[in-house]
Amino acid sequence: MSDLIKVLIVEDDDLIAKRYEMILSKDSQMQYVGRAASGYEGTMLAALYQPDIILMDIELEEKQAGLKATEKILNYLPDIKIIILTVIDTDDVLFQAFEMGATNYLLKNMPAETILTAIKDAYCGMPSLNANIAGKITKEFKRIKTVEESLLRYFHMLVLLTPTEMEVLDLLLKDYSRQEICKLRQVEASTLKSQVHSILKKFEKNSIQEVVTVLRELQIPQILAKHNGLLTL
Template identity: 75%
Template sequence: MSTPIKVLIVEDDPLICKRYQMILSKDKEIEFVGTAASGYEGTMLAALHKPDIILMDIELEDKQAGLRATSEILTYMPQIKIVMLTVCETDETVFRAFELGATNYLLKNMPAEAIVQAIKDAYYDQPSLHANIAGKITREFKRIKTAEDSLLHNFFILTQLTPTELEVLDLLMKDYTRQEICKLRHVEPSTLKSQINSILKKFNRSSVQEIVPVLRELHIPQILAQRKGKLSLGDG
């Protein structure tokens, strides 16, 4: 008989842990080597037992503990295959798990045969992603790519604004009214209107409402606050 697949379970729910132990004990190709109830304990047992596969719960002592443990384990023991466990998956969390090097992703309530198959697929380098998980990775990748493109695009436009326009935009993003901006900057409404029109033209937009929400979503106000005075801007 070939060497059994050594599996470590990292799960803080004793009932789920017991269920997985029972499932694994029924398969002659799998050897159950231990359980851990926290990310820290999981990392220690991974070093001690050197399992082939780890079934890793994402939410252990906190919501990110499983991801941290995964990162730690794969940094020092990259040969280990990690299959993530969760009760509900979000696009972002699924993507983050695979970004860290997880091999597969399982919902905790999946049937016994699906859990065993996922372990064997991971061991033999044949990860078979469930269709909904694959879709989530694709969607999150597209979302990140779009956000990056949008950030670069909008940041480039910001570098084209004059210091005066940048200051006006900053006040608009802080929800100051046009009247308040005129008072603060000691300018006539017609002057402010001209400055805002110039900003809109550079962003190729017809209203401030089209710009501000996008810039907020990309955390542009925070970037501006951190880099104030450091941007290479034109004369204003």
């Protein structure tokens, strides 16, 4: 590797920032270009120095300032590689960071060798995700794929429902009892029973509670509410 790797540190804790600066100074392939103590300052210095790598703390002037800075920087300077610094590897925060384009993450107390390897790998386009987060991401992608497949399947089933069946299902999702539904819709219990049976057949379920549960788990009512033209539920 002939070129020096320019690294910007965005960290509000002076001691931690100093430790990273010392680690970088001991490696002949690294060039420490500066340190920012806030997300705003980090964004400004990223534009000014255009580093190869940014070590970005998540919690700066506010809880997710590092994530916001990451998003802004990568919107304007997408070639910069950002490695997230964190104390606890909370799943939802890390997934947000990777969705925004972060390359890797490091726990703040990791050894110097691990930090330097992560920087060099990111610079070479080979982010060395540790086994912990790699496993989490793989698991999350599988979960998302399963959810997407389920969403498509159940949306298809919803399309097969008649307007009357949609109305009945809507009331069931709102926790109306069958007696209340009969009264609201002014129908006999036998008529409602027939409509529920038809819904179950189309959803391939044995009980209406199974249908209601799976639709709620997939957040289908909320999705439909945001897209009124899609289906009336």
